[in-house]
Amino acid sequence: MMYIKRDPQGKIVAVSREPADGGGWSAAGEDDADLLGFGRDIIEGANPMGASDLGLVRVLEDLIELLVERSLIRFTDLPVPAQHKLMERRGAREALQHLSLLDDDGVI
Template sequence: MLYAKLNEDGDIIDVATSQSEEYGLLVAPNEPSVAKILEKKFTANDNENTQEMLTNSDSDMMRVLEDLIDLLSEKRIIQFTELPTAAQKKLLSRKWVRGVHNSQDEDLISDSDSLTDPDGDSFI
């Protein structure tokens, strides 16, 4: 969702992804004036801006996918073991690291000797 900032004449002069006092009007990204503003924002610093945006969104998307996989597993729509072994290892190691980082690792593996699978491959 995008929110627009209006000038005194009611014209859209800027957009933001979060609503605030200044950015109060909900707008569609395909609206012509909004599309022009977005195009200017994205092409202002060309590759630097877009590469940074991609990098940031990759991290966010990874977390969304982790949460989605957890939800689907909890609802028994998929089984974690149905995922490829490499995917399981990556998800488990990210979950462990996040737990350690957040000091909420009670339910996670904390013994460093347990961080390898039967093949001897490290989870991290």
């Protein structure tokens, strides 16, 4: 559970892991859309390359997959930590795709 404080326009201006003294604080789940957006804004502000870094990661994943499919490299040629990270990300993408497909059918 996280605690957030909003300005008069409803924009998050502060976040705390512990309940804070004073008014204006409310509880928010860690998956709250506004809270996630606030965190993303902080990260992108601290690292202006952050958004392009995420895009580049996906490009590299696709490039590695293409090289493996065309037998130009073997997946096992990659360092073991890289193999694990790529497999984790592939699994996460497949799970997200599955959720997206459920939403398209109006199930969610």
